Amino acid sequence: MAFHVIEDDPAVADALVLMLNAFGHEAHAYVDAETFLSAAAPHATDTVVIDLALPGMSGADLVRRLRLSNPDTKIVVITGQSLSRLDSQLEGLGVTHLIRKPVEADAIRDLL
Numbered sequence: 209m210a211f212h213v214i215e216d217d218p219a220v221a222d223a224l225v226l227m228l229n230a231f232g233h234e235a236h237a238y239v240d241a242e243t244f245l246s247a248a249a250p251h252a253t254d255t256v257v258i259d260l261a262l263p264g265m266s267g268a269d270l271v272r273r274l275r276l277s278n279p280d281t282k283i284v285v286i287t288g289q290s291l292s293r294l295d296s297q298l299e300g301l302g303v304t305h306l307i308r309k310p311v312e313a314d315a316i317r318d319l320l
Contacts, residue, residue, distance in 0.1 A: 210251070211235040214244045214270065215259045215286070220311065224257060224286075227316045241265035245273075255282040255319075257307075260289060275302055284319055286311060 211228050213235060215221040221237040228235035238244035240262050250256055256274060260267035267285065274281050283302070288309035307315045 209233065209253045209255065211255050211257060212244060212250055213237045213257045214239075214241055214262065214267070215257070216240060216262055217259070220259070220286075220309065224311060224316070227311075227313050231317060231320055233320070241267070241270040241273075244270070250274075250278070250281055252278070252280060255284060257284045257286060260285055260287040271303060 211224075211233055213221055213224045213228075215224065215237065216239050218239075221239075225235040225237050238247065241258075242264050244256075258267045258270055262270070265273075267287075271283055271285070274283060279302070284305040284307060285303045286307045286309060305319050307319070
C-alpha cells in the first residue's frame with residue numbers, strides 16, 4: 209500500500225510523507241492535482257490524501273474525479289478550513305477520513 213499526498217504547502221507535505229514513512233509506508237507528495245493525475249494512478253490498495261485548498265483543480269474536484277474513475281479509492285481529506293465551509297464542500301464526495309490542520313501524528317496513525 210502506498211500513500212499519495214496532494215498538498216501545495218511543502219512543509220505540510222514533507223511532514224506527512226515523513227510521518228507515513230516513519231509508520232513504515234511508502235509515500236509520495238505532489239504539489240497539485242494536475243501533477244498527481246499526470247504522474248500516478250493509485251492502485252486499489254493505495255490511499256490518496258488531498259488538501260481541499262489546492263491551486264488549479266480544487267481538492268473537492270480531485271475527489272470527484274477519483275470517485276468517477278475508481279469509487280473504491282480510499283480518500284483522506286486534510287484541511288484548515290472551518291467546519292461550516294467543509295459541510296458544503298464534502299457533501300456527497302464519499303471521503304473516507306477528514307483530518308484537520310495542523311496535522312498531528314496521532315491522526316495519521318489512526319487512519320492506518
